[in-house]
Amino acid sequence: MSDFRVQHASWSSRIGTTIVVLAFVAFAAAPWWADRANLRLLSEIFAYVALASLWNLLAGYAGLVSVGQQAYVGLGAYVLFGLAMLAGVHPLAAIPLAGIAAAIVALPVAALIFRLRGHYFAIGTWVVAEVFRLLAAQTTALDGGSGTSLPAAVVVSIASSRQMREFTIYWIALAQVAVVLFAIVWLLRSRYGLALTAIRDNELGARSNGVDVARIKYCVYVAVAFGTAMVGALIFLQKIRISPDTAFSVNDWTAFVIFITVIGGIGRIEGPIIGTVIFFLLRQTLADLGAIYLLILGVVAIAVMLKAPKGLWGLIADRYGWQVFPLERRLVINKR
Amino acid sequence: MAGLDPAIHVLLRMQGVRRGCRHKAGHDRVLEPMSAILTLEKISKRFGAIVVADDIDLTLLRGEALGIIGPNGAGKTTLFGIVTGTVPPDGGRVVFKGHDITRMKPEHRCRMGLARSFQIPQPFDGMTVFENLVVAAAFGGGRSERDVYAGCAGLLERCGLADKANRRAGSLTLLDRKRLELARALATGPRVLLLDEVAGGLVEHETAALVDLINDVRATGVTIVWIEHVVHALIAVVDRLVVLHGGALIAEGEPAEVLRRPQVNEIYMGIEERRMGADA
Numbered sequence: 334m335s336d337f338r339v340q341h342a343s344w345s346s347r348i349g350t351t352i353v354v355l356a357f358v359a360f361a362a363a364p365w366w367a368d369r370a371n372l373r374l375l376s377e378i379f380a381y382v383a384l385a386s387l388w389n390l391l392a393g394y395a396g397l398v399s400v401g402q403q404a405y406v407g408l409g410a411y412v413l414f415g416l417a418m419l420a421g422v423h424p425l426a427a428i429p430l431a432g433i434a435a436a437i438v439a440l441p442v443a444a445l446i447f448r449l450r451g452h453y454f455a456i457g458t459w460v461v462a463e464v465f466r467l468l469a470a471q472t473t474a475l476d477g478g479s480g481t482s483l484p485a486a487v488v489v490s491i492a493s494s495r496q497m498r499e500f501t502i503y504w505i506a507l508a509q510v511a512v513v514l515f516a517i518v519w520l521l522r523s524r525y526g527l528a529l530t531a532i533r534d535n536e537l538g539a540r541s542n543g544v545d546v547a548r549i550k551y552c553v554y555v556a557v558a559f560g561t562a563m564v565g566a567l568i569f570l571q572k573i574r575i576s577p578d579t580a581f582s583v584n585d586w587t588a589f590v591i592f593i594t595v596i597g598g599i600g601r602i603e604g605p606i607i608g609t610v611i612f613f614l615l616r617q618t619l620a621d622l623g624a625i626y627l628l629i630l631g632v633v634a635i636a637v638m639l640k641a642p643k644g645l646w647g648l649i650a651d652r653y654g655w656q657v658f659p660l661e662r663r664l665v666i667n668k669r
Numbered sequence: 670m671a672g673l674d675p676a677i678h679v680l681l682r683m684q685g686v687r688r689g690c691r692h693k694a695g696h697d698r699v700l701e702p703m704s705a706i707l708t709l710e711k712i713s714k715r716f717g718a719i720v721v722a723d724d725i726d727l728t729l730l731r732g733e734a735l736g737i738i739g740p741n742g743a744g745k746t747t748l749f750g751i752v753t754g755t756v757p758p759d760g761g762r763v764v765f766k767g768h769d770i771t772r773m774k775p776e777h778r779c780r781m782g783l784a785r786s787f788q789i790p791q792p793f794d795g796m797t798v799f800e801n802l803v804v805a806a807a808f809g810g811g812r813s814e815r816d817v818y819a820g821c822a823g824l825l826e827r828c829g830l831a832d833k834a835n836r837r838a839g840s841l842t843l844l845d846r847k848r849l850e851l852a853r854a855l856a857t858g859p860r861v862l863l864l865d866e867v868a869g870g871l872v873e874h875e876t877a878a879l880v881d882l883i884n885d886v887r888a889t890g891v892t893i894v895w896i897e898h899v900v901h902a903l904i905a906v907v908d909r910l911v912v913l914h915g916g917a918l919i920a921e922g923e924p925a926e927v928l929r930r931p932q933v934n935e936i937y938m939g940i941e942e943r944r945m946g947a948d949a
Contacts, residue, residue, distance in 0.1 A: 337818070337819075337822045339818050524807060524813070524814050527800065527803060527807060527808075528804065528808060530793065530795065530800075530804075531804045533793075533795065534793035534794050534795045534838075535791050535793050535794070537787075538792065538793060538853075539776075539793070539808075540755075540774070540775045540776045540779075541753060541755070541775055541779060541784075541785055541791065542776075542804055542809045543776050543779035543805070543808035543809030543810070543811070543857055544776055545774075545776050545777075545808075547774075600795070661797065661800075662799060662800050662803060663797070663799075663835050664797075664818075664821075664822060664825075664834040664835060666822070666831070
């Protein structure tokens with residue numbers, strides 16, 4: 334037997350990782366080169382990359398096609414508002430607490446909806462999100478269905494000047510997306526990444542090879558709820574205002590997220606990033622067209638699904654074998 | 670755990686620890702002769718009106734190689750499904766290494782040392798051939814990822830896949846997919862290996878190589894159950910043959926002797942002749 338080694342990086346991942354690191358540095362410096370509107374736009378883009386990456390982990394890898402992730406966006410946001418307004422917790426400290434609360438809620442929710450399979454699971458997740466929305470609408474302490482705004486005292490506690498508040502929230506949004514992407518790369522590089530990728534490709538094969546599919550799905554569901562809620566909490570901290578309909582919007586937090594993931598490339602870590610870029614390019618150029626904009630989104634989604642069912646990155650990766658992050662396990666045999 | 674024959678207890682624990690499997694509490698530990706590794710007791714299964722397993726009793730001895738033949742639809746693959754846990758039986762028990770595993774999940778059975786190759790290969794299409802094996806070895810074998818790299822690299826060579834290690838499994842030809850299917854089953858480090866028509870579609874020298882490989886595996890102490898229509902390959906390996914027909918075992922014994930029985934000839938050999946005609 335000859336010598337061998339297993340390498341993760343390839344020339345494409347070296348280029349890709351370099352670009353990602355440079356982009357991170359450039360974005361971290363954005364308060365010095367971008368205006369207020371662009372900073373807000375960038376934080377929104379970061380939030381969508383994070384949400385779509387988390388949904389991709391859930392649906393693309395673990396095969397859990399949830400259409401109810403708005404449940405955790407809204408839950409995280411409401412926990413933040415509740416802690417900040419009713420318990421006097423510092424709003425930035427409330428972000429991780431919102432994630433923990435969502436993970437705790439996700440434990441019994443997962444136990445319940447995991448009894449459903451396939452389409453029924455998808456519908457079940459939506460029902461759960463609707464139940465959360467109705468509960469939020471019944472929460473009189475946060476002004477029920479009409480929603481509420483963060484009091485000035487809470488807002489000022491983030492930072493005293495308006496500019497510093499905006500910078501702080503922007504940097505947290507950037508940190509969130511960086512942590513989400515890093516965590517997913519780390520997960521996929523680990524033993525559990527192997528299992529998740531195997532589940533993505535063939536659940537029966539994975540089970541027959543000793544992968545505890547049910548347990549891994551459960552863990553992924555709870556971890557994704559944790560991340561999604563923290564992203565949701567920050568989104569609404571930036572908006573300052575919350576209502577059940579905006580916080581639990583299936584359109585904003587699930588439909589667009591699925592669009593992004595599917596056109597970018599489901600089941601690939603690069604997919605949600607590419608998808609978000611395309612989504613925002615379309616939105617920024619076409620948003621003035623009103624309803625026609627949504628029609629165009631639909632046409633783009635259908636065209637991509639027909640022409641590139643694995644999404645745009647799927648097309649590229651299949652053709653050129655590129656990877657942005659060093660994920661593959663390449664066996665290199667050194668013949669002696 | 671207490672109250673068991675200490676020798677069996679120690680043996681099962683050793684295997685459990687080495688293979689990294691976790692025996693679930695509450696599974697009945699059944700005492701049986703040391704020589705039996707897998708026992709089917711009164712297994713029954715029907716799909717609607719079709720009986721695919723009709724009170725099947727079958728005992729597999731440690732280290733033996735058992736062949737299963739029978740016409741299409743006889744219930745051969747379903748029997749593998751019942752043994753590995755992908756098909757729940759309507760009645761009866763499956764006992765593996767002294768444990769009642771009838772209700773155990775497939776992944777736990779795999780970790781206990783029960784591996785299967787599917788008739789229709791079930792590879793991880795988006796992963797490379799090497800990664801496919803790493804999954805099987807790391808999870809089925811209950812070992813850390815780095816520890817299995819060397820074994821997987823060696824297995825690729827043994828199964829004739831070394832030059833395709835970094836190819837995506839989805840891009841393989843059917844023959845290579847079958848090789849990968851077998852390699853993945855072996856990577857889990859099985860005590861009992863269930864092979865479902867691995868020789869179908871192979872040409873003569875490939876079949877010979879396959880027979881050598883399976884005999885090698887067997888020489889390491891792995892118990893083998895092989896469903897195969899290519900009877901000449903099968904009888905080059907197995908030392909016992911059972912014939913399944915309509916969900917029932919209609920013949921069992923020494924391979925050459927079983928194949929000579931008129932009843933077996935009647936229901937089975939027609940298929941074999943047709944196959945050989947198609948291969949030629």
